[in-house]
Amino acid sequence: MNSCPRCDKTQIRLEHQGKEQGKVVWSIFYCEDCGYSFRDSEPDSVLVRDQRRPFFNLESTDPEDYPFMMAPNPRKKSA
């Protein structure tokens, strides 16, 4: 993988590889820009940016470009 399918940035790192009989059969990558994790054995609808649902892609990873920031839900104490 050369770039993140979600944000298109290239700061991705290899997190883990699944092996069978010593051969790599899948790899998990993590995008250091947007925090997305993905496995290289997923379908093109996940891995290929142009084939992903545009709603799930990011045009920017800079929070200043977001129209608003959602506040975290308040914590509720359980009895």
Ligand SMILES: [Zn+2]
């Ligand atoms: Zn990303």
